[in-house]
Amino acid sequence: MKCPRCQHETPSDAEFCPECGAKLALICSQCRTANAPGHKFCKKFGQPLPSGAARAPDASRIISPQSYTRFRMPGPTVTSSSPGTTPSTITPA
Template identity: 45%
Template sequence: MQCPRCRQENPPGARFCNSCGTGLELVCPACRQSNPAGSRFCNRCGASLEATPAAPRFSSPESYTPKHLAEKILTSRLPWRASAST
């Protein structure tokens, strides 16, 4: 099996490249089937093997701050801004 990264030829059944250490197989996240490195879809179930973008770690404050509380916070800060500029 040829390494998709360095093109080194590796013995059949190898899980990692003997030259650079890159994984030579991808495990399907849906069915756990082993697939050759470089595969875009699972040989067994057809699920995508490409990395999915990471979800945002934290949601924005707008998504969880109640509207009435956000308005109170914003209006309470207005006098501070006015006094800071004078």
């Protein structure tokens, strides 16, 4: 069985995805039967299942790591009064 959230291949007896932790089965509130994610109704009882099932993420809400990764700050700028002498001032960039 593939996880509906991350598409990781999971063991057939798993209740949660070992990769992302998504719940893999929906339990019918009437008969306690485990139903696969994505089912809207219980396979044995026909009762509507909870809608909070794990779903594949909405592609429009996925952000790239570059959009939230902090930029590296440049090091201090070293200046001197004349080339080849010992620096006299260190100022942050």
